[in-house]
Amino acid sequence: MKKKDDVLNVLSKKYSYEMLKNLRESPKRFKDLSSVCYIEKMRAQRLKEFEDLKLLDVKVKRVGRRAVSIYKLSDVGKETLKLAEDIKKLQK
Numbered sequence: 001m002k003k004k005d006d007v008l009n010v011l012s013k014k015y016s017y018e019m020l021k022n023l024r025e026s027p028k029r030f031k032d033l034s035s036v037c038y039i040e041k042m043r044a045q046r047l048k049e050f051e052d053l054k055l056l057d058v059k060v061k062r063v064g065r066r067a068v069s070i071y072k073l074s075d076v077g078k079e080t081l082k083l084a085e086d087i088k089k090l091q092k
Contacts, residue, residue, distance in 0.1 A: 006053060007053055007055075007080060010046075010049045010050070010053060011080070011084050013046065013049075014042070015036060015037040015042060015043070015046055016046055016049075016050075017081075017084055017088070018036045018037070019033055019036050019037055019043070019046055019047075019050075020050070020055070020073065020077065020080070020081045020084065021081065022035075022036045023056070023071060023072065023073045023077070024073055024078065024081055027059075027070045027071060027072040028070070028071050028072075029068055029069065029070060029071070030043065030044070030047070030068075030069060030071070033047075033071075047071060050071075050077065053076075053080075054074055054076050054077075055073065055074060055076055055077035055080055056071050056072065056073060056074055056077055057071075057072045057073075057074045058070070058071055058072075059072070
């Protein structure tokens, strides 16, 4: 029961739904999500919450000499997003 409460809590937070929708389109880097959530600290917090709840798969990719994290919706994340969309439909 705790995990369901955690997922609902995270989904109710600002930018969560928009970020998940954006990640459904294609894998993204941290900075790619700035168009959805321009506040870096909040964006980092949401990504950490998503990762903790297994909503994301995170891969580290080398770009030149730098390591870049690539975020992609996991299967759990896709199902969670679908449920969030169904809830949004009920609100209309």
